[in-house]
Amino acid sequence: MPDLAIRKTIFSFEEIFHERGPVPDKSLRRASAMAVIKNPFAGRYEPDIQWFMDDLKPLGLSIARRLVEMLGGAEHVEGYGKGAIIGEGGELEHGALWHAPGGYAMRQLLDNSNAIVPSTKKVAGVGGRLDVPITHINASYVRSHFDAMEVGLSDAPRADEMALVLVMSTGARIHDRAGGLKAGDIVGKDGLR
Template sequence: MPDVVIRKFGLSVEEVFHEGGEPSPTPLVRAAAMAVIQNPFAGRYEPDIEGFMDDLKPLGIQLAERLVATLGGVENVQGYGKGAIVGGAGELEHGALWHVPGGYAMREVLGNAMAIVPSTKKVGAPGTRLDVPVTHINASYVRSHFDAMEVGMNDSPRANELLLVLVMTSGPRIHARVGGLKADAILGKDGLR
């Protein structure tokens, strides 16, 4: 398969203290690590693309490690998600190549994460924004951790590029109060509950 050609990295960090209620003494931290890479399949239909997922695995690990360092260690990570924006000369399926290397990288770096990593992807022009969904790392039904982070880069992706994203968060939404499974009640057996 082709080499992974990186044009640039990006890191975006948000610290949220309140959403209209009393400020929290500890902010929710949302962080996104991004990589803009050349799309080796841009401009043509290639029937056999699956092997490129293996080539992306080291990049997934690198981005996941950057996020863990940004959040101050594995013990500070409670939520995650992933996404991809495909440049205009590519196709949506090229963004799907990020599912395995992005998701498994975060699980590997975090150690014991059980939940499926939520994902989104789209085709877009430079400057396109993407809302990356987030759920709890060990149980997808923990409502307090249903969240999203908007990401993007002003010059990316160019037509022949992919913008690949991993997101991690430090906890629930600020002022979460819509009930459901609580994080301290997770059974952690199947990644759902």
């Protein structure tokens, strides 16, 4: 990783079998990856920050590959999302630097991932939590895949750090029945439908 000071990486995996209803034929698996890194802009205002996105690209690919492996391969991934928690010495815009490196890393590994990768970010103290949104990888309007995964650590981010997050899932919410566009009806031209 070019010039990245990585303190730790954290990977989480969950498998959901049912939500009070009948046990479905297939469980839902979700996985998250978080990299806690030093924020090179902490403690000051820096007008030129875009260069750091190039430094983040290898990190994005590395943790995205690990998520794909955790979920059993790219062919099983149907949902994704990304996020960033910026320590108190930083600013929200530092989290925006994760948009391209995190999003494109996942899209590079997942064939036909036409949908924009949903995102969230915030500035928080140590122990801050973040709900990372998840949508279908090919069509953002597939309502069954609207989901979120909470991430966070008890010791991060410190004031001079940022915690960069990727999330993937293998399908719709368990017992989804809120209607809308079905995954099987995706046209696949615009990333929306």
